[in-house]
Amino acid sequence: MIDAEDTVFLLPGPVKMHPRVLRAMSAPALNHRGPEFKAVLEEMRPLLRYLFGTQGEVAVLSGSGTAGLEAAVSGLLRKEDKVLNLVNGKFSERFHDLCKVFASPTALAFDWGTPVDPAKVAEALDGGGYRAVTLCWNETSTGLTNPIGDVAKVVRERDLLLIVDGITAVGGLENRMDLWGIDALVMGSQKCLAAPAGLSAVALSKRAAESLHSETSFYTNLKAHVEGLKKQDTPYTPGVPLYLAFLEALRMLKEEGLERRIARTRRLAEAARAGVLELECELYPDPAYASDTVTAIRYPPGVDDAKFRTILREEHRVILAGGQSQLKGKIFRIGHMGICSFGDLAAGFLGIEGALAALGHRFDRGDSVEAIAKRA
Amino acid sequence: MIDAEDTVFLLPGPVKMHPRVLRAMSAPALNHRGPEFKAVLEEMRPLLRYLFGTQGEVAVLSGSGTAGLEAAVSGLLRKEDKVLNLVNGKFSERFHDLCKVFASPTALAFDWGTPVDPAKVAEALDGGGYRAVTLCWNETSTGLTNPIGDVAKVVRERDLLLIVDGITAVGGLENRMDLWGIDALVMGSQKCLAAPAGLSAVALSKRAAESLHSETSFYTNLKAHVEGLKKQDTPYTPGVPLYLAFLEALRMLKEEGLERRIARTRRLAEAARAGVLELECELYPDPAYASDTVTAIRYPPGVDDAKFRTILREEHRVILAGGQSQLKGKIFRIGHMGICSFGDLAAGFLGIEGALAALGHRFDRGDSVEAIAKRA
Secondary structure, eight states, rough: OOOOTEEEEOSSSSOOOOHHHHHHHHHHOOOOTTTHHHHHHHHHOOOOOHHTTTTEEEEEEOHHHHHHHHHHHHOOTTTTTTTEESSSHHHHHHHHHHHHHHHHEEEEOOOOSSSHHHHHHHHHHHHHOOEEEEEESTTTTTTTEHHHHHHHHHHTTTTTTEEEEEETTOOOOOOHHHHHHHSEEEEETTTTTOOOOOOOEEEEOOHHHHHHHSSSSSHHHHHHHHHHHHTOSSSOOOOHHHHHHHHHHHHHHHHHOOHHHHHHHHHHHHHHHHHHTTTTTOOOOOOOGOSSEEEEOOOOOOOOOOHHHHHHHHOOEEEEEOOGGTTTTTEEEEHHHHOOOOHHHHHHHHHHHHHHHHTOOOTTTTTHHHHHHHHH | OOOTSEEEESSSSSOOHHHHHHHHHHHHOTTSSSHHHHHHHHHHHHHHHHHHHSSEEEEEEEEEEHHHHHHHHHHHTTTTOEEEESSHHHHHHHHHHHHHHHHOOOEOOOOSSOOHHHHHHHHHHOOOOEEEEEEEEETTTTTEEEHHHHHHHHHHHTTEHHHHTTTTTTTSSSSOHHHHSSSSSEEEEESSOOOOTTTTEEEEOOHHHHHHOSSSSSSSHHHHHHHHHHHHHOOOOOHHHHHHHHHHHHHHHHHHHHHHHHHHHHHHHHHHHHHHHHTTTOOOSSSGOOSSSEEEEEEOOOHHHHHHHHHHHHOOOOOOEEEOOOOOOTEEEEEEOOOOHHHHHHHHHHHHHEEEHHHHOOOOHHHHHHHHHOOO
């Protein structure tokens, strides 16, 4: 049996956590209505704005990224509001499913692994009647980053609301939310911030913050969460240990610097892509849109997903992800966001080389690790 | 400044956590779609049934008790369904507010500190047209336990659904949910189980489990959570560290034994009430309905809430709660559920004696602590 606590942990989220974050999380119980927790929330609010690069309002919810998306959609839209969902992967499909509960959505689908086409978005919107558009900025399921600036431009030209799933983007990809005009941007704690899973945060444009309603939500009532945080409070009992860990991870982000973290994430992604070439493998998404936080790789012919990941896990202690839905068995995915290091990535590729070789795939051993080391 | 990590922690939730629980929580990241987390969920499901004392279905949500209540209400009721909310405190008021979003509620109010009257419930229900009743079993805000068996009887005689907030009851008060015929019972992780805040669990009767729908919920979709747990899975990313801590707390409950924990909680409550008498203070609720998990005490004349709790905190390192809403400044509240010991309770009363004396209240010093020690 492998030691689950001592692995090379390269999932596309949750990602490796720093011991500082783990220690912060394991503090004894504290009063979430007392001065210590008020201090936590007071320190957190400006750090969240720093993370999102916004002057707008922010909120934190005790729930996964999906809770954050629900808060944004249910707070900004009503059942009768038409919303165009841009869909090119599993998470944008889920975003569409979520909108079915709280609004009147239409999906505009693109092939998985190809980007959302802003011209087609414009065409669909001019068909008319929409109030909002949803975009999954970084499709974790396909390792693809959608052209958010171009999509945002099309949406803003028509003065519609833009609600963005930035769960594996915020803190890892270059972000100009105020400039682009994103109305709601959602992040998840266990991704680029490298905090534990279980919290999400939402940043809002001024007009979005002013138009929030609470007719169809209660636990994910975004208005109550925004107003709460302004007063260093939460509407319901917060998941305190997760907040303590989240704050420590925000401090670590600030210490590194957001720009430096994003640049480091990009360099890790470039190294990962260089490594993939040396493995004689191919990226799954259109390479021009390959994500800098998640690399998705097609299995070479003859390599079985379950066998590959079992060998990786049990012989090399490397944890990475397979494909989801229609990509199950076809791709594997590496996360290199948060506090991932070049050393982690090299150790991961060392294991990948071993597992691919064990399953008969042919390539020059050591070259992928060398390619990563050269870029470190 | 006091040391927030070394206190006598007697809030009515969150409550003191055992070091075993804190250590379990601080494990490194693990794959929530991998075998280790499946093993966590597999072990958790029967322990949850043990906790709830039910043969029915159970689910865990990554969210506070409010998320669990929302899951039950949104999954069992529709907007047009009439529901009678029994209200006699802050948390039953919140339950009523929640029902406004997902159903058509009517509040039947009783004075705070007095129990729900089953005869009045019967009368209101016979006015007709109701599909469901909500009850807050243990009102944390007033330290009162409602007569759940008698209320359940009235509801069952009319064949209506009974949805119960058991957040500070489950694991601390004697529970016969299958016998009483509760359709949905909700607990919160940071109360009688003594796990960290941030998770809730729901237990369902057979008919409730079979009638769940997902029309108005997404994150709190109870059907998806119930089906997920059967397959050792979760519909969305779970707050993994909270699950690890929750499982460890469930193991500790099993080791102690549910009946023994409930009996110990009752003895602690009896000791606390004996201590209150020795302080020359009065319980806030009707003494015949005083809760065994939370004791609410009226401030004696001349004792200021803020001063009292500041002295307690800063001079005695005792953390307890004040009143909420209409009871702010009028009462203080002590939690004695979970892993609270007689020693903790005695240390708490030692501090309470000191703070009351410092503020001029007269009583015989030492007697409340003696009263607790005698019952240990």
